[in-house]
Amino acid sequence: xxxxxxxxxxxxxxxxxxxxxxxxxxxxxxxxxxxxxxxxxxxxxxxxxxxxxxxxxxxxxxxxxxxxxxxx
Amino acid sequence: xxxxxxxxxxxxxxxxxxxxxxxxxxxxxxxxxxxxxxxxxxxxxxxxxxxxxxxxxxxxxxxxxxxxxxxxxxxxxxxxxxxxxxxxxxxxxxxxxxxxxxxxxxxxxxxxxxxxxxxxxxxxxxxxxxxxxxxxxxxxxxxxxxxxxxxxxxxxxxxxxxxxxxxxxxxxxxxxxxxxxxxxxxxxxxxxxxxxxxxxxxxxxxxxxxxxxxxxxxxxxxxxxxxxxxxxxxxxxxxxxxxxxxxxxxxxxxxxxxxxxxxxxxxxxxxxxxxxxxxxxxxxxxxx
Numbered sequence: 242x243x244x245x246x247x248x249x250x251x252x253x254x255x256x257x258x259x260x261x262x263x264x265x266x267x268x269x270x271x272x273x274x275x276x277x278x279x280x281x282x283x284x285x286x287x288x289x290x291x292x293x294x295x296x297x298x299x300x301x302x303x304x305x306x307x308x309x310x311x312x313x
Numbered sequence: 314x315x316x317x318x319x320x321x322x323x324x325x326x327x328x329x330x331x332x333x334x335x336x337x338x339x340x341x342x343x344x345x346x347x348x349x350x351x352x353x354x355x356x357x358x359x360x361x362x363x364x365x366x367x368x369x370x371x372x373x374x375x376x377x378x379x380x381x382x383x384x385x386x387x388x389x390x391x392x393x394x395x396x397x398x399x400x401x402x403x404x405x406x407x408x409x410x411x412x413x414x415x416x417x418x419x420x421x422x423x424x425x426x427x428x429x430x431x432x433x434x435x436x437x438x439x440x441x442x443x444x445x446x447x448x449x450x451x452x453x454x455x456x457x458x459x460x461x462x463x464x465x466x467x468x469x470x471x472x473x474x475x476x477x478x479x480x481x482x483x484x485x486x487x488x489x490x491x492x493x494x495x496x497x498x499x500x501x502x503x504x505x506x507x508x509x510x511x512x513x514x515x516x517x518x519x520x521x522x523x524x525x526x527x528x529x530x531x532x533x534x535x536x537x538x539x540x541x542x543x544x545x546x547x548x549x550x551x552x553x554x555x556x557x558x559x560x561x562x563x564x565x566x567x568x569x570x571x572x573x574x575x576x577x578x579x580x581x582x583x584x585x586x587x588x589x590x591x592x593x594x595x596x597x598x599x600x601x
Contacts, residue, residue, distance in 0.1 A: 244349050247349065247353055248354060248357045248358070252357075252358070256358065256361055256362060260362070260366075260369075273493050273494055273497050273500065274493055274494075274500065281378050282373045283374065284497070285495070287373045
């Protein structure tokens with residue numbers, strides 16, 4: 242039996258995009274600039290996680306673009 | 314809510330959100346492993362998604378909070394005691410927040426309270442010798458550690474700098490982010506020089522300490538300390554004098570950053586206690 246990862250690079254990119262959007266929107270909604278929020282989470286860490294996920298997604302897009310250019 | 318950095322604890326508390334995050338993480342890992350074994354893409358998506366969210370939930374919840382009503386409950390009595398002490402000792406002057414050159418340890422934050430309303434600004438030598446006395450007071454005035462001293466120290470630690478090495482521009486650029494994002498105690502923050510206001514003359518001055526000065530305008534909208542600020546209005550030695558912990562901390566920061574003795578000139582607090590507007594005055598020292 243051979244173990245293979247059933248997801249390709251583009252699937253992971255899609256997953257990162259969805260996660261990044263959810264995290265970025267949540268982070269912005271919970272921002273202390275828009276008033277007091279009663280959700281007790283570390284907003285700074287949430288923001289960092291959102292930015293990191295967004296950067297990872299953009300990196301996958303970058304890799305994809307470079308691949309397309311190189312294959313032309 | 315005020316965010317408090319507690320010292321790291323060795324034992325990790327088992328809480329409901331943490332248990333939920335760990336469960337999501339484990340479910341995700343199991344689903345992802347099964348997806349690899351059976352080469353199926355649907356459980357792989359679910360597994361990877363759950364794993365991501367498990368990690369994120371574990372990462373963002375590690376924070377200690379305390380309710381802001383606790384802050385009010387613990388601070389108000391201390392301010393009342395300070396007010397009563399100053400009244401009984403009959404120190405009537407306006408509190409002067411001292412810059413580092415007036416103190417033996419430049420990292421300290423101290424305020425000088427003259428005995429008389431018309432009290433003069435002391436010399437650095439006088440305050441330094443006053444600091445070494447057991448009661449930190451004499452016939453002319455007394456030195457106190459203001460209510461915002463520790464908040465100033467915390468701000469320096471968070472920003473990773475000493476305010477003595479900065480200037481007013483640095484405060485304008487960094488304090489809004491510090492109070493809104495890092496401390497999470499304010500929703501609006503403004504600090505700027507207010508040069509448009511004409512300098513007060515000796516006749517109109519309430520304390521008659523100095524003639525030449527610059528003023529700095531400060532406005533904060535903060536749900537934290539709102540009851541303290543409301544109650545501080547009833548305390549004559551605190552309101553527009555020593556100030557509440559927030560306005561006192563700003564006075565300490567201004568004195569350190571500008572290197573000039575600073576006083577709270579005027580102060581207004583909104584009816585709900587959320588917004589406070591304060592004008593600080595920088596005192597010019599007499600040439601020696």
